[in-house]
Amino acid sequence: MNKKTLIITLSALAIAINVVAGTVVGNLKIPFLFLDALGTIFIAASFGPYWGASVGIVTNLVLGVTNGYTEIPFAIVNGVIGLIVGLLATKKGYTLKIAVLSGIIVGFVAPVIGTIIAVFLFGGLTGGGQDAFVLFFKQTGASLFTSAFIPRLIDNIIDKNISAILVYFVIRSIPASILGKPEKTAQTIATAGENKING
16 A cells, blocks of 8 residues: 555544544533544644645535534634644654644634634534533623633633644554554654754
8 A cells, every 4th residue: 555545544534533523522512522633633643734634624524414514614623723733743743742732732723713713604603512601601791702712712722632642642552554654753753853852
């Protein structure tokens, strides 16, 4: 199997993981979690921003078919997650520090973009577990944007950090051959750039 075929195959698997995890968590309305970007982060960290963004965008297109059209506009958010994680991982390697940094950056950027989409397209309410908090903050006198942003910020900071760190440990446990990388990369894929960061 050549590398491109391998990446496409793993990307399809990553999209399936995103859809299944996002659907299960969404239906259970688990607070502070989405888990619909696990596959996006994995592909971005392993193969770069282009593939990560592609997985993120396609994920939400599929979720739009399976879960409802409101998921489709948020493809932008999932795509940006792939870009951010992919760019950081490409430059520094997907170390634990980069995983945490990715989670923090994405945890702030994703809710900003998501809130803009939610407010302008759906009046701040998208049918998810966050809606109750949006209504609560709105009743306290906060603006619509603030009411929609605060719960998304809290959720994303928790969810994206958990997702990014979980992916770090997953990548460390995968043999390099499965990712189509040289054997020496098996020991360094998740720690590439560690010496530069510490040095």
